[in-house]
Amino acid sequence: MNPRALLAGGGIGGLTAALALRRAGFEVRVLERAPALQAVGAGLTVQPNAVLALRTLDARLADAVVAAGHVPPALRVLDPAGRPISKVDATALYREVGAPGVALHRARLHELLLQALGSGHVETGAEVAGFELRGDRVAVRLSNGAELDADVVVGADGLRSTLRGQLLHDGPPRYAGYTSWRGVAEGLDGLDTTETWGPGCRFGVVPIGARRVYWFATANAPAGETESAVDTPARLDRLFGRWHAPIPELLAATPDGAILRTDIADRPPARVWGQGRFTLLGDAAHPMTPNLGQGACQAIEDAVVLGRCLAAREGGLEAALRRYEGLRQPRSAAVTVAARRLGALGQLENALLRGLRDTLLRAAPQSAQERQVARLWRFA
Ligand SMILES: Cc1cc2nc3c(=O)[nH]c(=O)nc-3n(C[C@H](O)[C@H](O)[C@H](O)COP(=O)(O)OP(=O)(O)OC[C@H]3O[C@@H](n4cnc5c(N)ncnc54)[C@H](O)[C@@H]3O)c2cc1C
Numbered sequence: 001m002n003p004r005a006l007l008a009g010g011g012i013g014g015l016t017a018a019l020a021l022r023r024a025g026f027e028v029r030v031l032e033r034a035p036a037l038q039a040v041g042a043g044l045t046v047q048p049n050a051v052l053a054l055r056t057l058d059a060r061l062a063d064a065v066v067a068a069g070h071v072p073p074a075l076r077v078l079d080p081a082g083r084p085i086s087k088v089d090a091t092a093l094y095r096e097v098g099a100p101g102v103a104l105h106r107a108r109l110h111e112l113l114l115q116a117l118g119s120g121h122v123e124t125g126a127e128v129a130g131f132e133l134r135g136d137r138v139a140v141r142l143s144n145g146a147e148l149d150a151d152v153v154v155g156a157d158g159l160r161s162t163l164r165g166q167l168l169h170d171g172p173p174r175y176a177g178y179t180s181w182r183g184v185a186e187g188l189d190g191l192d193t194t195e196t197w198g199p200g201c202r203f204g205v206v207p208i209g210a211r212r213v214y215w216f217a218t219a220n221a222p223a224g225e226t227e228s229a230v231d232t233p234a235r236l237d238r239l240f241g242r243w244h245a246p247i248p249e250l251l252a253a254t255p256d257g258a259i260l261r262t263d264i265a266d267r268p269p270a271r272v273w274g275q276g277r278f279t280l281l282g283d284a285a286h287p288m289t290p291n292l293g294q295g296a297c298q299a300i301e302d303a304v305v306l307g308r309c310l311a312a313r314e315g316g317l318e319a320a321l322r323r324y325e326g327l328r329q330p331r332s333a334a335v336t337v338a339a340r341r342l343g344a345l346g347q348l349e350n351a352l353l354r355g356l357r358d359t360l361l362r363a364a365p366q367s368a369q370e371r372q373v374a375r376l377w378r379f380a
Helices: 012-023 048-057 059-067 090-097 108-118 162-168 232-240 249-253 295-312 317-346 350-362 366-377
Strands: 004-008 027-031 041-048 074-077 084-089 101-105 126-135 137-142 147-150 153-155 176-185 194-198 203-209 211-222 260-266 278-280
Touching: 004 012, 004 048, 004 108, 004 137, 004 147, 012 048, 012 108, 012 153, 012 295, 027 147, 041 048, 041 084, 041 108, 041 176, 041 203, 041 211, 041 295, 041 366, 048 295, 059 101, 059 108, 074 090, 074 366, 084 090, 084 366, 090 366, 101 203, 101 211, 126 153, 126 162, 126 350, 137 153, 153 162, 162 278, 176 317, 203 232, 203 249, 211 232, 232 249, 260 317, 278 317, 295 317, 317 350
Parallel strands: 004 027, 004 153, 074 194, 153 278
Antiparallel strands: 041 101, 074 084, 126 137, 137 147, 176 211, 176 260, 194 203, 203 211
16 A cells, blocks of 8 residues: 655645655645635746756656746846846856746646646645654644544645644744735736845846736835735835836736735744654745745755655655755755845845945856856756
8 A cells, every 4th residue: 555645735835745745656635724726826936946856756747837937038136227236147057957947927836736736636625733643653633623644744834834833833934024015917028037126125027928927026114014905006106116117017017906915034944844754845844035036946846855755765754754854954944044145135225235235246247146046046
């Protein structure tokens, strides 16, 4: 009989892990709290490291993900007047690392992962409340009182993971000091992928194909601040309305009420991700700020490495989980720390410091930045 795995959370991490574990010979069941799997979120970049990881699982899936969005030829950082600060020649780096990166709608990525997994593996309305180690089994308790058990349990229940809380008791995530807004504008062609840095705020323009453009904005703000959906367009207009084209046009082309607001948070890297036949994956294991566009990409890498370790099963399932954690912890920790630093640099408010930052970045050789990006974009 095949071993059985339960995965808490049907996000990008949980679904990719379900695919990887099935490939490793497990019967998989994903427990998702949401009452239904619906199209949520805005855009997302799946960078070459995640495309390479997906390829090792299912080459057709990786191709479909790339075909579902826009492959940006270059990534540029600008100032609010539209003057260049830095540039990365992405096309050359795709050749070097062996795969392209792609920007697409998050819901489309989710849909492709679900299709690849096939029907009957995801149970919605199933909120996981806790786990219990019982020798060679792990029991999972649902909030409706039901109990399930499996050979392996993976906590992929996101930033505010209940299962991580039970394992590590490390409290809520830490607020990064800035909030974000995200939207998708329709009917726009020919735009470049850019990120613009202003005083304590940034704006990203990310074409995702089919004349759609995902945009994100950030601003320094108190934690937990709220605003009504009616006030959001005016706030964004105050912050970004006089920035270079096409930023005001993108905001104008976004339907009111379709803008998502999320406070940005992460956690300092943890050394422990699991116990017995239980482990964590994705944001539950290593939530990071989105400044490098790597949170979901790292979750995909986790899933592939977890699948490899469980397929090999050297020393048994428990040893395989500890091997997965040992392989993934250093890489995800480095990305988490680098993302937080980049965010702090991008969110500077002080005019003097910003001027110094921009001057240094303009003077830095493009090749030096490309070396750093190439390191991030590799996966073997
Ligand atoms: C503004 C912003 C922009 C971003 N841009 C990018 C990007 O461009 N590229 C990139 O790679 N990453 C990006 N990220 C990060 C990315 O969104 C996350 O890292 C990624 O979604 C993590 O996937 P996950 O499956 O671990 O968690 P999630 O996507 O959070 O999925 C967790 C799932 O678990 C479910 N769940 C929660 N609790 C329970 C429970 N108790 N029981 C059962 N189910 C539960 C949730 O409903 C959810 O479906 C961005 C993040 C933000 C905030």
